[in-house]
Amino acid sequence: xxxxxxxxxxxxxxxxxxxxxxxxxxxxxxxxxxxxxxxxxxxxxxxxxxxxxxxxxxxxxxxxxxxxxxxxxxxxxxxxxxxxxxxxxxxxxxxxxxxxxxxxxxxxxxxxxxxxxxxxxxxxxxxxxxxxxxxxxxxxxxxxxxxxxxxxxxxxxxxxxxxxxxxxxxxxxxxxxxxxxxxxxxxxxxxxxxxxxxxxxxxxxxxxxxxxxxxxxxxxxxxxxxxxxxxxxxxxxxxxxxxxxxxxxxxxxxxxxxxxxxxxxxxxxxxxxxxxxxxxxxxxxxxxxxxxxxxxxxxxxxxxxxxxxxxxxxxxxxxxxxxxxxxxxxxxxxxxxxxxxxxxxxxxxxxxxxxxxxxxxxxxxxx
Amino acid sequence: xxxxxxxxxxxxxxxxxxxxxxxxxxxxxxxxxxxxxxxxxxxxxxxxxxxxxxxxxxxxxxxxxxxxxxxxxxxxxxxxxxxxxxxxxxxxxxxxxxxxxxxxxxxxxxxxxxxxxxxxxxxxxxxxxxxxxxxxxxxxxxxxxxxxxxxxxxxxxxxxxxxxxxxxxxxxxxxxxxxxxxxxxxxxxxxxxxxxxxxxxxxxxxxxxxxxxxxxxxxxxxxxxxxxxxxxxxxxxxxxxxxxxxxxxxxxxxxxxxxxxxxxxxxxxxxxxxxxxxxxxxxxxxxxxxxxxxxxxxxxxxxxxxxxxxxxxxxxxxxxxxxxxxxxxxxxxxxxxxxxxxxxxxxxxxxxxxxxxxxxxxxxxxxxxxxxxxxxxxxxxxxxxxxxxxxxxxxxxxxxxxxxxxxxxxxxxxxxxxxxxxxxxxxxxxxxxxxxxxxxxxxxxxxxxxxxxxxxxxxxxxxxxxxxxxxxxxxxxxxxxxxxxxxxxxxxxxxxxxxxxxxxxxxxxxxxxxxxxxxxxxxxxxxxxxxxxxxxxxxxxxxxxxxxxxxxxxxxxxxxxxxxxxxxxxxxxxxxxxxxxxxxxxxxxxxxxxxxxxxxxxxxxxxxxxxxxxxxxxxxxxxxxxx
Numbered sequence: 003x004x005x006x007x008x009x010x011x012x013x014x015x016x017x018x019x020x021x022x023x024x025x026x027x028x029x030x031x032x033x034x035x036x037x038x039x040x041x042x043x044x045x046x047x048x049x050x051x052x053x054x055x056x057x058x059x060x061x062x063x064x065x066x067x068x069x070x071x072x073x074x075x076x077x078x079x080x081x082x083x084x085x086x087x088x089x090x091x092x093x094x095x096x097x098x099x100x101x102x103x104x105x106x107x108x109x110x111x112x113x114x115x116x117x118x119x120x121x122x123x124x125x126x127x128x129x130x131x132x133x134x135x136x137x138x139x140x141x142x143x144x145x146x147x148x149x150x151x152x153x154x155x156x157x158x159x160x161x162x163x164x165x166x167x168x169x170x171x172x173x174x175x176x177x178x179x180x181x182x183x184x185x186x187x188x189x190x191x192x193x194x195x196x197x198x199x200x201x202x203x204x205x206x207x208x209x210x211x212x213x214x215x216x217x218x219x220x221x222x223x224x225x226x227x228x229x230x231x232x233x234x235x236x237x238x239x240x241x242x243x244x245x246x247x248x249x250x251x252x253x254x255x256x257x258x259x260x261x262x263x264x265x266x267x268x269x270x271x272x273x274x275x276x277x278x279x280x281x282x283x284x285x286x287x288x289x290x291x292x293x294x295x296x297x298x299x300x301x302x303x304x305x306x307x308x309x310x311x312x313x314x315x316x317x318x319x320x321x322x323x324x325x326x327x328x329x330x331x332x333x334x335x336x337x338x339x340x341x342x343x344x345x346x347x348x349x350x351x352x353x354x355x356x357x358x359x360x361x362x363x364x365x366x367x368x369x
Numbered sequence: 370x371x372x373x374x375x376x377x378x379x380x381x382x383x384x385x386x387x388x389x390x391x392x393x394x395x396x397x398x399x400x401x402x403x404x405x406x407x408x409x410x411x412x413x414x415x416x417x418x419x420x421x422x423x424x425x426x427x428x429x430x431x432x433x434x435x436x437x438x439x440x441x442x443x444x445x446x447x448x449x450x451x452x453x454x455x456x457x458x459x460x461x462x463x464x465x466x467x468x469x470x471x472x473x474x475x476x477x478x479x480x481x482x483x484x485x486x487x488x489x490x491x492x493x494x495x496x497x498x499x500x501x502x503x504x505x506x507x508x509x510x511x512x513x514x515x516x517x518x519x520x521x522x523x524x525x526x527x528x529x530x531x532x533x534x535x536x537x538x539x540x541x542x543x544x545x546x547x548x549x550x551x552x553x554x555x556x557x558x559x560x561x562x563x564x565x566x567x568x569x570x571x572x573x574x575x576x577x578x579x580x581x582x583x584x585x586x587x588x589x590x591x592x593x594x595x596x597x598x599x600x601x602x603x604x605x606x607x608x609x610x611x612x613x614x615x616x617x618x619x620x621x622x623x624x625x626x627x628x629x630x631x632x633x634x635x636x637x638x639x640x641x642x643x644x645x646x647x648x649x650x651x652x653x654x655x656x657x658x659x660x661x662x663x664x665x666x667x668x669x670x671x672x673x674x675x676x677x678x679x680x681x682x683x684x685x686x687x688x689x690x691x692x693x694x695x696x697x698x699x700x701x702x703x704x705x706x707x708x709x710x711x712x713x714x715x716x717x718x719x720x721x722x723x724x725x726x727x728x729x730x731x732x733x734x735x736x737x738x739x740x741x742x743x744x745x746x747x748x749x750x751x752x753x754x755x756x757x758x759x760x761x762x763x764x765x766x767x768x769x770x771x772x773x774x775x776x777x778x779x780x781x782x783x784x785x786x787x788x789x790x791x792x793x794x795x796x797x798x799x800x801x802x803x804x805x806x807x808x809x810x811x812x813x814x815x816x817x818x819x820x821x822x823x824x825x826x827x828x829x830x831x832x833x834x835x836x837x838x839x840x841x842x843x844x845x846x847x848x849x850x851x852x853x854x855x856x857x858x859x860x861x862x863x864x865x866x867x868x869x870x871x872x873x874x875x876x877x878x879x880x881x882x883x884x885x886x887x888x889x890x891x892x893x894x895x896x897x898x899x900x901x902x903x904x905x906x907x908x909x910x911x912x913x914x915x916x917x918x919x920x921x922x923x924x925x926x927x928x929x930x931x932x933x934x935x936x937x938x939x940x941x942x943x944x945x946x947x948x949x950x951x952x953x954x955x956x957x958x959x960x961x962x963x964x965x966x967x968x969x970x971x972x973x974x975x976x977x978x979x980x981x982x983x984x985x986x987x988x989x990x991x992x993x994x995x996x
Contacts, residue, residue, distance in 0.1 A: 135383050180390040236427060239412040239420020252428050277413040281406070288402050295395045299388045311391055318398050322405065329408045 436587025548576020906933025
């Protein structure tokens with residue numbers, strides 16, 4: 003069922019609006035990364051991001067051309083390889099800001115935990131779609147589905163990279179919810195999650211506790227952890243309706259915004275492009291999500307549906323956490339904004355996910 | 370494949386369910402996105418003005434440009450106090466990438482101040498605005514500056530700030546006149562006088578620095594700069610240059626000042642020289658002195674402790690803040706009061722057997738064998754106690770009090786220095802008011818020779834003697850001529866001028882007698898004699914209480930007085946010298962007065978070699994510091 007990319011059929015079935023939205027977001031990303039790093043040209047953030055985007059676009063076409071059933075067929079091998087990669091990272095990875103989550107391949111550093119989420123998405127989708135038809139999942143099934151997701155997640159959490167590990171949870175949550183949970187099981191899981199929160203407090207590192215405390219009370223340490231959020235809110239709020247204009251964000255240009263080209267890129271958008279720019283950007287992200295949900299619902303089979311909804315869960319979690327963080331609605335974590343934040347792993351994962359969604363859509367009429 | 374129709378149905382229902390649940394996930398996402406959307410609405414539309422202001426404050430910072438204080442000059446425009454540039458290491462907490470502990474830990478070894486001290490300094494300023502610099506080390510060395518510069522990138526919150534600093538060229542010389550500056554205190558900030566001051570500002574604390582603070586103080590300027598998040602300047606928006614304080618031209622004569630300081634030397638004492646014609650202060654010395662330069666940088670706890678706990682009280686200005694028994698100097702006023710009240714006939718004589726009895730008590734003369742028969746002239750020249758006991762008895766305390774007060778004692782002279790003491794001239798009313806008992810006539814006898822409750826400051830002694838010698842004309846003593854202040858456009862008080870009635874003949878008799886004290890054979894003040902310059906004067910030896918009990922030791926030596934003026938018919942200069950525990954006035958105090966008046970006379974005659982004049986002129990050749 004794989005089609006040559008150059009064929010007319012491929013072009014007809016390709017989801018151009020979805021791809022277009024992603025390209026527009028990438029353009030915004032490149033512009034704002036250029037704007038926020040123009041005072042440190044030696045780092046070449048713009049050119050590096052451009053290279054990642056080009057690579058990502060190529061990957062979209064390649065992945066979209068592959069039948070997702072083929073991927074699902076080989077997923078056990080990919081899954082085991084992924085676990086191996088995570089163990090390798092744990093053992094020999096590079097430590098950046100306290101977490102051993104990077105491996106160096108040639109000249110570039112990548113974060114395996116990001117791209118491996120896609121493997122988990124397909125693995126879980128295959129498991130859920132192959133279950134015997136029934137209204138609700140059994141406990142054993144829930145446990146097995148949980149294991150598929152939690153095993154790699156645990157390896158990421160050990161790095162320790164709690165933020166990225168958390169982004170594995172929505173894959174499981176969305177998958178279980180759609181596959182069907184008894185009301186009692188649903189309530190039990192939600193309750194379990196709520197109860198685990200206070201217990202997990204004792205397992206958190208000091209800096210993590212500090213982040214949560216700062217989130218609850220931003221003025222606690224306005225020059226320390228609260229500083230980022232305070233400065234981000236100032237940047238966004240001072241952007242006003244129309245923004246200060248590209249390359250004119252004072253908070254951005256004078257360096258008041260921390261990690262502004264990565265995690266806080268959306269503050270730069272807010273400052274320089276204003277409420278209008280924020281609305282358009284959020285709109286594009288929402289379009290990607292809802293178009294994906296539509297693609298899931300029109301997928302040829304449940305495997306396609308579960309793959310796309312898993313991706314929707316990941317996109318959604320990243321967007322809500324990252325955008326919520328820059329206006330102080332969510333605690334500070336190092337979770338990037340898909341398509342917008344600077345960084346190879348983040349960009350590639352977002353585009354690979356996009357390729358999967360487009361691939362599912364492309365195959366909907368094949369029969 | 371064996372799937373039943375029912376199975377297909379079930380499968381279809383199943384798919385519908387999955388699709389419906391997917392839609393449900395969509396609804397959850399829509400509501401979450403709406404919350405985010407309204408969050409942005411709130412920040413960017415509703416509160417955008419507030420955040421725009423915050424952003425403005427973030428990048429614009431006002432930097433204070435400290436204005437130098439005005440210089441202080443002597444009467445010949447020789448610089449007594451100016452400013453020099455100095456450097457402080459400061460901390461700006463705003464946007465610091467480090468915690469205070471981290472900052473302090475890195476800085477501490479480099480500047481040689483302990484972590485505790487640094488934190489203490491920061492904590493004292495904890496409540497001030499975060500972008501206001503906190504001074505961590507003042508007046509730093511080149512090595513300290515080099516350390517900060519070398520760690521500019523590691524410690525962006527630490528920087529070096531230039532500050533004009535007070536410099537007193539004569540060090541200890543004239544310290545009590547000039548005073549010193551220091552940081553404004555919390556208590557002072559409550560005072561309406563310091564309304565436009567803020568914590569950390571420098572203010573005059575004593576002496577002329579305090580008295581004329583509003584004139585000497587400059588107007589700080591500011592610089593509005595754009596800064597990045599490390600506080601590094603990226604550009605400048607506007608600047609208001611600091612305006613230096615106004616210069617102060619005093620009436621002090623550095624040469625006379627030095628002569629007096631050198632002659633008192635290491636002894637404890639005071640000397641003041643006035644021009645009785647105008648009230649101008651030519652010299653004002655209090656010993657021991659202190660170095661006001663110590664206060665220009667923040668005084669170390671040890672230095673301050675030394676100054677405060679020194680039993681000799683070096684911060685005290687003995688010329689105006691301490692009062693002493695005038696001893697025999699008071700006899701001059703007794704003589705004037707006696708003559709004016711006509712209790713004393715100029716030709717009257719008294720027999721002095723060395724003692725006299727009044728009200729059942731015996732009062733001794735200082736000369737055991739007695740002076741024999743003495744008239745007024747002889748009584749002053751030889752300082753006969755018995756003669757004045759009799760005058761005192763005739764006058765009574767209230768008349769003594771009235772005349773002495775009229776002549777300038779027992780009240781503030783009004784010199785333009787802070788915290789002047791009024792001295793004390795007792796009266797029966799005073800005794801009743803303070804001790805609630807009647808005045809004993811016997812006390813009057815002690816007062817007649819300047820003992821007992823009567824006390825004067827050296828300033829009062831000079832002022833009153835000068836006034837009497839000038840025919841009853843009292844000019845308010847001053848270090849800065851009000852005309853000088855008017856010249857620079859400030860409000861100045863008018864100088865007070867008093868004229869009390871006194872007969873020319875009385876002034877002549879007393880003046881002649883005081884001339885005799887210095888110039889006649891056997892006079893007690895012969896050490897003040899200057900050939901060609903008719904010096905008149907009176908020595909005084911004030912008993913220290915312990916001495917009566919036959920206690921020995923330096924602390925129980927008598928206090929020595931000498932008050933004199935010259936030339937005796939038309940006085941141009943009046944000098945009062947007081948040496949604590951100095952012994953006899955003629956030996957301890959008169960030579961100091963001699964040195965002051967001799968310098969004055971030599972300058973007047975053009976014979977002064979002026980090596981000091983050259984020395985100071987060289988130091989003050991440095992350019993005035995402007996920020």
